[in-house]
Amino acid sequence: EDQVTQSPEALRLQEGESSSLNCSYTVSGLRGLFWYRQDPGKGPEFLFTLYSAGEEKEKERLKATLTKKESFLHITAPKPEDSATYLCAVQAGNDYKLSFGAGTTVTVRA
Amino acid sequence: DTGVSQNPRHKITKRGQNVTFRCDPISEHNRLYWYRQTLGQGPEFLTYFQNEAQLEKSRLLSDRFSAERPKGSFSTLEIQRTEQGDSAMYLCASRDGQGQYEQYFGPGTRLTVT
Numbered sequence: 029e030d031q032v033t034q035s036p037e038a039l040r041l042q043e044g045e046s047s048s049l050n051c052s053y054t055v056s057g058l059r060g061l062f063w064y065r066q067d068p069g070k071g072p073e074f075l076f077t078l079y080s081a082g083e084e085k086e087k088e089r090l091k092a093t094l095t096k097k098e099s100f101l102h103i104t105a106p107k108p109e110d111s112a113t114y115l116c117a118v119q120a121g122n123d124y125k126l127s128f129g130a131g132t133t134v135t136v137r138a
Numbered sequence: 139d140t141g142v143s144q145n146p147r148h149k150i151t152k153r154g155q156n157v158t159f160r161c162d163p164i165s166e167h168n169r170l171y172w173y174r175q176t177l178g179q180g181p182e183f184l185t186y187f188q189n190e191a192q193l194e195k196s197r198l199l200s201d202r203f204s205a206e207r208p209k210g211s212f213s214t215l216e217i218q219r220t221e222q223g224d225s226a227m228y229l230c231a232s233r234d235g236q237g238q239y240e241q242y243f244g245p246g247t248r249l250t251v252t
Contacts, residue, residue: 032180059239060239060240062239062240062241064243069246069248070245070246071142071144071229071231071243071244071245071246072181072229072243073243074240074241074242074243077238077239077240115180115181117180119239124169124171124186124193124194125171125183125186125194125196126171126173126181126183126241127183128180128181128182129180130178130179130180131179131180
C-alpha cells in the first residue's frame with residue numbers, strides 16, 4: 029500500500045526565514061507526486077506535479093524537488109500569507125486515487 | 139472556468155438522519171473523485187467516477203454510503219443513518235482525461251453529526 033510521510037508536522041518561521049518541508053513516499057510505480065496548499069476550512073489548492081526524479085518546479089517563493097524516495101518543498105523568504113498546511117500526495121502508476129500525507133502546517137510570523 | 143463547486147458548505151445533522159451532498163466538477167473534466175478529511179489528517183479517497191461509471195470504491199465506503207454521477211455531470215454522495223464518526227470534511231475533486239494527472243478540489247462540505 030502507498031505510504032506518504034510528511035515532516036515536520038508543524039513549522040513556525042519568522043518572515044524571511046527560508047526552510048524546507050519533507051515528503052517521504054513508498055509507492056509501486058510512481059505516476060506523479062503532487063503538492064497542495066490548504067487554508068483552514070477550505071479545499072486543497074493545487075501547487076505542483078512532479079513526475080520523475082531530478083525534476084524541479086517553482087512558483088513564486090516555493091520550489092519543489094523530487095528524488096526516488098522523497099520530495100522537498102522549499103519556501104524562500106516566506107511571508108505571512110504563506111501560512112497554510114502543505115499537503116503532499118502520490119499517485120501510483122496503476123491507480124486512480126491520490127494518497128495523501130498528513131501535511132505540514134506552516135506559520136510565518138511578521 | 140469557475141472551479142469545482144460543492145453544496146452545501148456546512149451540514150449539521152442528528153445521528154441516524156440521511157444527508158446528501160452535491161459536487162459540480164469543472165465543466166470539461168470527465169473524472170470525479172470524493173475524499174474525506176478529518177482534523178489533522180490528509181484527505182482519504184472514497185470513490186472515483188469516469189464519466190458516469192463508478193470505477194473504484196474505497197473500503198472506507200461502507201454500505202451506508204452511496205455515490206452517483208448521472209449523465210457524467212454533477213455527482214451526489216449520500217450517507218444513510220449517519221453516525222458521529224461520519225463527522226468530517228467531504229471533498230470533491232475533478233480532472234480532465236488528458237495527460238496531466240493533477241486533481242482540482244472544491245471547497246468541501248463540512249458535516250457535523252450530533
